[in-house]
Amino acid sequence: MELLANLYQGFQICLSPINLLYCFVGVLLGTVIGVLPGIGPGATIALLLPTTFRVSPVAAIIMLAGIYYGAMYGGSTTSILVNIPGEAASVVTCIDGYKMARKGRAGPALGIAAFGSFIAGTLSIVGLMVLAVPLSNIALKFGFPEYFAIMCLGLSIVSYLGRGSIFKSLLMAALGVSLSFVGMDVVAAKPRFDFGLLVLGDGVGLIPLLMGLFGIAEVFTNIEEKTQAREILLTRIKGLLPTVRDWKDSWGAITRGSLLGFSLGILPGGGAVVSSFVSYAVEKKISNHPEKFGTGVIEGVAGPEAANNAATGGGFIPLFVLGIPSNVAMALLLGALMIHGLQPGPLLLQQHPDIFWGTVGSMYIGNAMLLLLNLPLIGLWVKLLKVPYKILFPMVLLFCLIGAYSENNNAFDMLVMLFFGLVGYLLRKYGYELAPLVLAFVLGRQMEQAFRQSLILSDGSFWVFFTRPISAVAMALAAFLLVSALIPAFRKKREKIEAEAG
Amino acid sequence: MARSDRIFSFIWIALGVFQCAESCSLGLGSFMEPGTGFMPFVMGLVMTALAIALFLESYFEMKNKPLLKVSLWSDVYWKRVVYIAVIMLAYAILLPKLGYLLDTFLMMVFLLKSGAPIKWPTAIVVGALTAGFSYVLFGIWLSVSFPRGVLTF
Numbered sequence: 001m002e003l004l005a006n007l008y009q010g011f012q013i014c015l016s017p018i019n020l021l022y023c024f025v026g027v028l029l030g031t032v033i034g035v036l037p038g039i040g041p042g043a044t045i046a047l048l049l050p051t052t053f054r055v056s057p058v059a060a061i062i063m064l065a066g067i068y069y070g071a072m073y074g075g076s077t078t079s080i081l082v083n084i085p086g087e088a089a090s091v092v093t094c095i096d097g098y099k100m101a102r103k104g105r106a107g108p109a110l111g112i113a114a115f116g117s118f119i120a121g122t123l124s125i126v127g128l129m130v131l132a133v134p135l136s137n138i139a140l141k142f143g144f145p146e147y148f149a150i151m152c153l154g155l156s157i158v159s160y161l162g163r164g165s166i167f168k169s170l171l172m173a174a175l176g177v178s179l180s181f182v183g184m185d186v187v188a189a190k191p192r193f194d195f196g197l198l199v200l201g202d203g204v205g206l207i208p209l210l211m212g213l214f215g216i217a218e219v220f221t222n223i224e225e226k227t228q229a230r231e232i233l234l235t236r237i238k239g240l241l242p243t244v245r246d247w248k249d250s251w252g253a254i255t256r257g258s259l260l261g262f263s264l265g266i267l268p269g270g271g272a273v274v275s276s277f278v279s280y281a282v283e284k285k286i287s288n289h290p291e292k293f294g295t296g297v298i299e300g301v302a303g304p305e306a307a308n309n310a311a312t313g314g315g316f317i318p319l320f321v322l323g324i325p326s327n328v329a330m331a332l333l334l335g336a337l338m339i340h341g342l343q344p345g346p347l348l349l350q351q352h353p354d355i356f357w358g359t360v361g362s363m364y365i366g367n368a369m370l371l372l373l374n375l376p377l378i379g380l381w382v383k384l385l386k387v388p389y390k391i392l393f394p395m396v397l398l399f400c401l402i403g404a405y406s407e408n409n410n411a412f413d414m415l416v417m418l419f420f421g422l423v424g425y426l427l428r429k430y431g432y433e434l435a436p437l438v439l440a441f442v443l444g445r446q447m448e449q450a451f452r453q454s455l456i457l458s459d460g461s462f463w464v465f466f467t468r469p470i471s472a473v474a475m476a477l478a479a480f481l482l483v484s485a486l487i488p489a490f491r492k493k494r495e496k497i498e499a500e501a502g
Numbered sequence: 503m504a505r506s507d508r509i510f511s512f513i514w515i516a517l518g519v520f521q522c523a524e525s526c527s528l529g530l531g532s533f534m535e536p537g538t539g540f541m542p543f544v545m546g547l548v549m550t551a552l553a554i555a556l557f558l559e560s561y562f563e564m565k566n567k568p569l570l571k572v573s574l575w576s577d578v579y580w581k582r583v584v585y586i587a588v589i590m591l592a593y594a595i596l597l598p599k600l601g602y603l604l605d606t607f608l609m610m611v612f613l614l615k616s617g618a619p620i621k622w623p624t625a626i627v628v629g630a631l632t633a634g635f636s637y638v639l640f641g642i643w644l645s646v647s648f649p650r651g652v653l654t655f
Contacts, residue, residue: 050646051640051644054645165559167552167555167559168507168556170548171514171553171556174548174549175549177545178517178542181541181542181545185538187538188537188538190528190538192528192539193524219586220583223586224578224580224582224583225578225579390614390620391620393613394609394610394613395632397590398610398613398632398636401590402636402640405646406644406646409646409647411594411597414590414594415591415594418590418594421587422587425583430506430507430510430574447541451536451541452536452540455534456534456535456536459534460535461533462533
């Protein structure tokens with residue numbers, strides 16, 4: 001009963017005209033950037049973060065969350081029609097989606113992607129609603145050692161899932177934590193690593209760092225390529241509504257994808273990309289005709305698309321319950337909440353229920369909006385694919401510059417952003433993953449506080465992290481992951497997963 | 503990649519050692535009462551250890567596998583990246599002097615011309631429209647206070 005009352009409150013909040021507008025803007029922008037290859041949801045959330053400074057926190061989160069799950073919807077369009085994933089979570093949709101389009105079945109592929117996403121998105125919101133409050137009550141009992149251990153686990157998972165050398169991923173995490181030390185030490189009120197620059201007194205700004213690493217570095221990586229013209233399947237897209245046969249083939253994949261996506265989305269470090277790959281592998285494994293996968297089967301589109309959307313709902317659980325983001329997009333949302341003076345964690349649900357329930361309500365509304373946006377307007381999104389990148393990239397750069405400037409009205413932040421843009425570009429080029437860096441940067445200060453307080457409480461004993469059950473399990477899992485990445489047999493398995501991920 | 507990994511590992515080692523040294527000067531405190539430099543010192547050590555591991559990994563990789571001489575800088579337009587970075591740097595420096603509208607217009611024109619061929623009139627029109635539109639959106643609607651610069655209206 002309490003659940004329904006809370007949901008009712010959530011709908012009241014999100015149905016106010018201004019929040020409804022921000023929800024619409026969020027899902028619309030999410031769809032647009034999902035459709036456009038070369039701009040990911042991370043970059044767009046970073047790009048639009050400054051536009052939310054002057055609105056209420058709930059409206060800000062509604063819009064930014066809309067961008068994230070909207071991008072998951074839009075990403076399938078380019079995968080199916082162009083064979084280029086709009087964002088990473090749609091990579092696997094290319095395999096069968098594009099083949100379906102080549103066979104003249106682009107309509108059912110797009111249709112099942114949209115319906116599957118809608119069903120999975122809705123199911124994951126129900127899961128979020130049901131699980132968040134009980135889990136936050138458990139999380140209230142967590143102490144500093146548990147928080148530190150869970151943050152270590154999250155960073156270990158993100159590093160483990162990164163491509164290439166595990167040492168490179170871990171180095172990025174170490175660099176991220178180290179960057180968070182710049183500025184005033186809040187415990188001792190002492191400046192650190194600011195090189196005497198007043199502008200670094202408050203530390204490295206989250207916005208310039210994110211925009212540099214994601215917005216600018218992404219543009220630099222794209223513009224250096226000698227791109228070729230994209231081949232868009234523009235032959236009339238008909239029959240967007242899947243047939244009874246299509247539904248029969250897909251419903252199992254959608255259900256399994258939803259459950260898998262939601263479960264993997266909850267894990268720190270998990271997320272839409274991993275769940276879409278796992279869903280595809282599961283569907284292929286249990287199918288009666290695994291040999292047909294890769295030739296254009298509808299289950300190969302329905303499962304991963306459902307999984308990547310369900311993962312977005314699951315990803316909100318660690319953010320709202322523990323204040324620990326499970327992936328980069330969630331780290332950006334955490335940043336947004338912090339900019340508005342809110343500290344995500346178990347107390348957020350008690351002290352600011354409007355934020356949580358307003359976001360949950362908006363996700364129902366947003367999912368319905370996305371279904372309406374994605375199916376009837378598919379022709380418009382296809383036209384959007386024709387916008388040349390040479391026109392698009394100067395605008396992205398301009399928005400990044402304005403975004404960095406507008407936080408403090410300071411041109412120095414633009415220079416910081418440009419610096420991180422170049423650093424991010426070089427790091428990407430040499431095979432370094434940026435996700436562990438960003439996640440570690442966002443968590444760095446919290447990690448330090450939890451680490452120092454744990455040591456103070458335990459009279460300087462490091463055993464405090466291994467004698468409490470939850471922290472011991474989290475630390476053991478983190479250690480297992482990191483050690484397994486070095487064992488040859490596990491290492492080969494990890495490299496195989498990377499190869500399959502493209 | 504193995505060769506560049508070795509070079510990068512030296513950069514990470516230098517960074518880790520620098521961080522440790524700087525942390526010591528901040529004060530490490532004790533295990534019972536960690537000081538300002540304690541956690542940065544630990545992270546500096548971690549970074550140095552990981553960098554050494556990366557060096558060893560790339561060393562054995564180069565020893566076991568024949569080195570493919572494929573440059574990451576050939577077959578890409580890296581000069582375009584440098585050109586665009588310089589334009590952005592100039593934009594950030596000149597913004598307080600030229601003001602938002604003029605500075606943005608100039609940057610957009612140069613950025614548009616830096617990509618695939620676009621005619622000057624198109625670049626000028628798109629540049630002017632973007633500067634105007636973004637000013638209305640951010641400067642007026644979202645109340646971001648941009649410097650006016652030489653255009654004092």
